[in-house]
Amino acid sequence: MELLEKLLKSKNLQVALDFIDLKNAEEIAKQSIEAGADILEVGTPLIKSYGIQGIRRIREIAKERIVLADTKTADAGDVEAEIVHLGGGNIMTVLGIMDDATIESAVKKAHEYGILVQADLINVKDILKRAEEIKRLGVDIIGLHVGLDVQKKRGITISDLKNEIKKVSELGVIVSVAGGLNKNNIVDIIDLPINIYVVGGAITRAKNPLEEAKQIVKIIKG
Ligand SMILES: O=C([C@H](O)CO)[C@H](O)[C@H](O)COP(=O)(O)O
Secondary structure, three states, X not given: OHHHHHHHOOOEEEEEEOOOOHHHHHHHHHHHHHHOOOEEEEOHHHHHHHHHHHHHHHHHHHOOOEEEEEEEEOOOHHHHHHHHHHHOOOEEEEEOOOOXXXXXXXXXXXXXXXXXXXXXXXXXXXXXXXXXXXXXOOOOEEXXXXXXXXXHHHOOOHHHOHHHHHHHHOOXXXXXXXXXXXXXXXXXXXXXXXXXXXXXXXXHOOOOHHHHXXXXXXXXXX
């Protein structure tokens, strides 16, 4: 699959559009593209607010860029794959902590549509063990993720999980990392074999999101 090859062979910036308001998301989506972002993420709050229409709108703006719908699917994997297909997304996410049955259902349906599946390991305690299991279920991307609430409560970001990132990347999968990344801490993990750097708040809440995104693209692309 062409998209898989591209992701596997390169380092990519994914901008997480974690908005409730579509107009704000559209504005940052346009600036992210101008800055050179590779993937636009229809954030979970945006999907909850606008559903398929929200994914469709970001698809229109993204043009040939990749659109990831952060569905964080917890059940009915096939139905949520259908939703992403109707919105025109290229990648969906499923929660790695859920039952294998949900992941299998998402993978089966998504692959029928040519959609990639990312397992989000948010809140998974034994990351390497679950990553190994999930790889066998046919997911395309493994996402290591420190969620917003944990970032706030414990003061950690994904850049604190270097060992886990290294071990998962040794499985030979596409690795995505998310959770509190910014232009300072991305530098700490830039030499690790990571394919997708997800950045949300550091860009969406920046005084100048375009400039911030440009700087981050420069760090990631080298
Ligand atoms: O997935 C996310 C979170 O669970 C809210 O939906 C964020 O997109 C992800 O954490 C990236 O955002 P930042 O941590 O603000 O970079």
